[in-house]
Each structure stands twice: as C-alpha cells, then as structure tokens.
Amino acid sequence: MLTAQHISVTLDNRRVLSDLSCAFSAGEFWGIIGQNGAGKSTLLRCLSGLITPDVGQVMVDGENMHQLDPLSRAQKVAYLMQEQEPSLAFSVYQAVEMGRYPWPDDPDNRHHITEQMLQECRIENLQNRSILQLSGGERRKVEIATCLAQNSDYLLLDEPFNHLDVVYQRFLVRKLQAISRKKSVVMVCHDLDVVQKYCTHVLMLLGGDCYLSGDSATMLNNAHMDKLFDEPI
Template sequence: MALLEVQNVTVRVAQRSLVRDVDLNIAAGELVCVIGPNGAGKSTLLRAICGESALNCGQVLFKGAPIQRLSPRARASQIAVLPQHNPLSFAFTGLELVALSRNPHATGLARDQEICMDAMAALDVTHLAGRLYPTLSGGEQQRLQLARVMAQIWCAEEAGDRLLLLDEPATSLDIAHQYEMMKAVKAFARRGVAVIMTVHDLALASGYSDRILALKEGRCMAYGDGETVLTAANLSELYGYGVTVVTHPITGKPLVLANE
C-alpha cells in the first residue's frame, strides 16, 4: 500500500500552471528522485505535497487520508521538509540547530540528544556539534540542516511510517559528501521512510533512487526506474540537449554523457 498518494495534482499561480495533473505513489522504504530543468515545477510539487502550496485540482493522501487533516503536531512528527534555502544567522551550535527538530516529540532530553547525535553521525557532522552555525561553510550548514530534518522523524516507534521531502539537498556539497549524503538518505528510507527529493545531478538519481519522476513544464514526462526514465530520447526531450546513455561499468546503472 502506498504511504503517499498524489492524485491529479495541479497548482496554478496567476493563471499559470506550475504543476499539472501529476500522479505519484510512493511506499515506505522507497526513494524517489524528481528531475527536470529549471522551472519544471519540482519545488512547487514538493510544496504541494506538504501543504505549503494550495492545490487547484487533485489531492494528496498520506496513509490513506488527506494530508491537510493532520494536526500540526502529527504532521511535524511524521513529515519533515528540507527546502532549498535555509537562511539562519542566529548563533546556534550545530547540536542546538539539530535539536530544534525534536520539539514535536515528548521523548525527553537524553533521548532527544541521542537521536540528534545519531542523525549527525549519519551525515558526518558530529564534529560540528559545538561549532557556531554562522561560522560554518555552506556545505557544513547543508549537512547539519539535513541532519535536523532526519532527526525530526528519526524513530519509527514514535510515528510509524514517515515522509521526508528534500529539495536539492546536494547543493553546496563536494562530490564525496554528495555520495555519502545519498547513502545516508537511502539507508534512512529503508527504515520505513518514504523519501522524495529533487536533484539536478543525474548520476545521483541513477545511482540511488528506486524510481525517478521526470517533470517538464509541470507535467510528468516519465516515471519509473532509472533504466525506463534515463534514456537518451527522454533526456534529450526533457532538457533540450543531446545526450548519450551508457551502462556504468561497475554499478550497471544508466550513466548520462553530454554529446559534444
């Protein structure tokens, strides 16, 4: 049974459709990557799913019920969202920032700190626990922010199956931390979390996703596993740029190369 069902969702702003007639089902334990060019509607789709953008048509069901019926506390304990931009100038330490996510829960200070440190370890940021957030690099801040939203829905015993929405979480990360982040997110999904994330790097989508949703002008152009979606024909249509797709010699996954 799908944990999240997006049914015929349309979002319009000033008579312009940013997302049109999108359907999406995702089960707990799955990682779905959303790809597409700039302005394709990726961020709008995530905002529509979590209730930040009003729907002009369709509905979003979480555990079989409309997502807007969840109380604020129930939503915060089961659904975590990481937007593209997370401005913060207050001098929190790394641990204090991550600990903000535990407010929806009543698990106690000791358990909350344990969860925060576990989430930070998963993103390799435990050494930043005592550092002041404004003094950190963009990549370090991004990894702390991801640890924060993971800590928010860390335990299945608190909320059961959960949903994590990530909007371009690889921004500001070097190549090593991009891949480590994807490993951590996929491992987190396997613990009973449905994860939907937008990415621009097709290698990340190919290497780690269970399924890929390709958006073009707000519509679903393709949806399925990497071999189905990441074809030369699909990607050339999606981005308006010629590519060649070969098989990765180690992973066997599709590898996208730009044509000269």
C-alpha cells in the same frame, strides 16, 4: 503511502503544476528531475503540506495532508528546502535538536538522538558553533542532520547535495539509499548520474501537464532524456 492526486498549482497567475499524480512508498528512493522552473520544488512544497494545490489533494497514509495539524504532519513528512537562510544564532546542537520537535521525547532521549545524529552526519565537531557562522556546506550538513533527526516516514529533499563536497555527497547518497530501504526518500536532483546509480524510481517533470514516472531502469533512456531537455545530453 504519500500520494499527490491530480494536483494543479497556480502561482502568481501561472499554472506551475497541472493534473499531476504520483505515489511514494516505503522501500523506494525517488529522483525528481526536470529543467529549471519545471515545478520540482513546487511539487515538494505541496507534498510537504506547505502549499495547498488549487485542485486535487495530497494524501499521507490515508489522511488528507492539509487537514493534519502541523505536528502530525511533521511526524509523517520531513522536508529539506533547496536553500534556507538562518536568521537566529542557534548552536548546531540546538538546530539539530529542533528536528525532534514533533515528538514527545523525554530530555534524555532527545539528547541521545541529537548526539547520535551529530555523529552519524559527521558534524559533532561543529556542535557548539553558531549556525550563522558556518560555511555553506557545513550549514547544509546541519540542515540534513535536523531533517534526519525528525525520523519521519517520508523524506522530501530538495537538491540535498547543494554546497557539499564530493566525499560528503557520496557519503550522503549512500546514507539516503540505506534509509530508503525502510522509509520513502524523494529527492529533487540535477545530477542524472546519481539518480541513475542510486534511485529506484524517477519522476520526470516535462512542463505543463506532461510528466512521466516509473522505475529508473525503464525511465532513464535516451528518448526520455531528449524529451526532458529538448536536446541530446
């Protein structure tokens, strides 16, 4: 289980998250929703171990996330950032292969998994291209394939559908749903229809120390939506 226990985060002297607790288990597909600036990405950064909360802790399978070495952490948790700007001219194949860095693969196995991921994510036609020369959607597909190649138990995805066409969005959400039957998938998503249709659980960040979480059937009602967005949607 991946848990945040009473975490508070301050950035630039502003309290962004306050006394937030949540828990994510295998077999669950979580949608994190909230207004712009509510702290969704900050929470994912905390859960991934990239930033340390001022108060509280993040635990993964009984261990303190911030006491794990980077490789052990990456074996547990894969994190797709909201936006990533590549600066080095790796090929698509090399970029996806890097997802395997936490694991001591032999070269054949690494090659096999990389090829498989390129195919599964429908990007084998891009494999020799430089990641610097891809369109926004193509690059997003590569970032997703890299994340999935990591094969971690917990997938943290910040707006994974950014830049993707509608067909690929539908393909991806179904893929994430299938993955979530064995692992834990936690995604920040602004598309409430997608969250309603596919997520088993929802975490709503309402600002300050106010948040709600539970199964999506209970959470996604009009009263909660009005609270979340301060006006009817």
